[in-house]
Amino acid sequence: xxxxxxxxxxxxxxxxxxxxxxxxxxxxxxxxxxxxxxxxxxxxxxxxxxxxxxxxxxxxxxxxxxxxxxxxxxxxxxxxxxxxxxxxxxxxxxxxxxxxxxxxxxxxxxxxxxxxxxxxxxxxxxxxxxxxxxxxxxxxxxxxxxxxxxxxxxxxxxxxxxxxxxxxxxxxxxxxxxxxxxxxxxxxxxxxxxxxxxxxxxxxxxxxxxxxxxxxxxxxxxxxxxxxxxxxxxxxxxxxxxxxxxxxxxxxxxxxxxxxxxxxxxxxxxxxxxx
Numbered sequence: 001x002x003x004x005x006x007x008x009x010x011x012x013x014x015x016x017x018x019x020x021x022x023x024x025x026x027x028x029x030x031x032x033x034x035x036x037x038x039x040x041x042x043x044x045x046x047x048x049x050x051x052x053x054x055x056x057x058x059x060x061x062x063x064x065x066x067x068x069x070x071x072x073x074x075x076x077x078x079x080x081x082x083x084x085x086x087x088x089x090x091x092x093x094x095x096x097x098x099x100x101x102x103x104x105x106x107x108x109x110x111x112x113x114x115x116x117x118x119x120x121x122x123x124x125x126x127x128x129x130x131x132x133x134x135x136x137x138x139x140x141x142x143x144x145x146x147x148x149x150x151x152x153x154x155x156x157x158x159x160x161x162x163x164x165x166x167x168x169x170x171x172x173x174x175x176x177x178x179x180x181x182x183x184x185x186x187x188x189x190x191x192x193x194x195x196x197x198x199x200x201x202x203x204x205x206x207x208x209x210x211x212x213x214x215x216x217x218x219x220x221x222x223x224x225x226x227x228x229x230x231x232x233x234x235x236x237x238x239x240x241x242x243x244x245x246x247x248x249x250x251x252x253x254x255x256x257x258x259x260x261x262x263x264x265x266x267x268x269x270x271x272x273x274x275x
């Protein structure tokens with residue numbers, strides 16, 4: 001076993017007893033063997049931790065001690081999501097098309113059967129043709145139904161960027177602020193969301209100690225939403241250098257006014273940082 005477990009007792013762990021396991025919904029009781037996520041300090045029954053493949057908050061570290069109430073509150077605050085950019089796949093239209101194809105095929109099948117009875121062919125031949133058509137129709141309906149079920153089960157949202165109080169998450173990869181040396185955000189005035197490889201897409205570049213991550217933000221973000229993103233990046237300036245290049249006059253003015261509220265290392269530049 002490569003993680004830390006703790007057996008609870010009512011004398012020392014009353015602030016933990018009575019909470020719920022978020023996986024099973026079971027109430028945590030005295031004498032239960034539990035595990036604490038190191039990132040958010042959420043508590044899980046040992047069996048639930050095993051069920052989650054020993055991972056939570058995109059990491060597998062567990063606490064070696066039972067946290068006190070104040071530490072739990074602080075951990076939850078650190079783990080609070082400040083901002084998120086997600087890309088949503090639109091599958092509803094595809095589901096409608098597949099559903100209509102099934103309905104159309106059933107109508108067409110019924111039409112074919114009715115026409116067959118109007119033809120002057122033998123009973124044996126008629127049975128063979130109807131059997132073949134029935135097999136094809138059932139196969140088609142089953143295939144379409146399987147595709148529809150799979151599409152409904154698919155996760156239609158890709159989380160591109162998540163900014164937390166203590167970390168940055170890029171496509172599920174967690175980077176603690178201490179790993180990041182610099183962040184550069186370049187936003188264009190004219191935005192074409194479908195040309196993610198062109199110079200028209202907004203970009204964010206993350207400089208790590210031993211690596212470099214660059215993301216084309218091919219999502220069209222409205223002004224109010226983008227202001228939240230800019231604000232969350234400015235909050236990150238207390239941990240690392242943040243450089244902004246903004247072509248939009250409104251956004252540029254907003255940042256110029258808001259930058260005074262932060263004591264971190266924020267640079268608003270007029271020079272294009274990269275292409």
